Amino acid sequence: MSHNYGDCYFCGGEVVEKIVELEYRWKGRLYIIEGVPVGICQQCGEKYFTAQVSEAIDRSVKAKEIKRTVSVPVKKYIPVEAI
Numbered sequence: 001m002s003h004n005y006g007d008c009y010f011c012g013g014e015v016v017e018k019i020v021e022l023e024y025r026w027k028g029r030l031y032i033i034e035g036v037p038v039g040i041c042q043q044c045g046e047k048y049f050t051a052q053v054s055e056a057i058d059r060s061v062k063a064k065e066i067k068r069t070v071s072v073p074v075k076k077y078i079p080v081e082a083i
């Protein structure tokens with residue numbers, strides 16, 4: 001059952017719940033949490049979390065269990081003018 005997020009606070013767009021991979025920084029490290037239900041504005045992309053989901057994210061990040069570890073290549077930003 002998906003949560004009713006109402007309209008987007010910023011643009012009034014429709015907010016639809018999706019199950020996403022969430023990037024989360026904690027104590028200087030980047031974590032990815034899979035399978036998180038997030039309300040996403042269809043117009044501007046703003047993300048909305050219910051209080052329950054926020055709490056669950058917090059708990060998931062602090063949990064000892066690590067599902068798997070992936071390496072993430074970091075790229076340098078090259079402005080268009082520099083090309």
Ligand SMILES: [Zn+2]
Pocket residue numbers: 008009010011012013041042043044045046
């Ligand atoms: Zn919006």
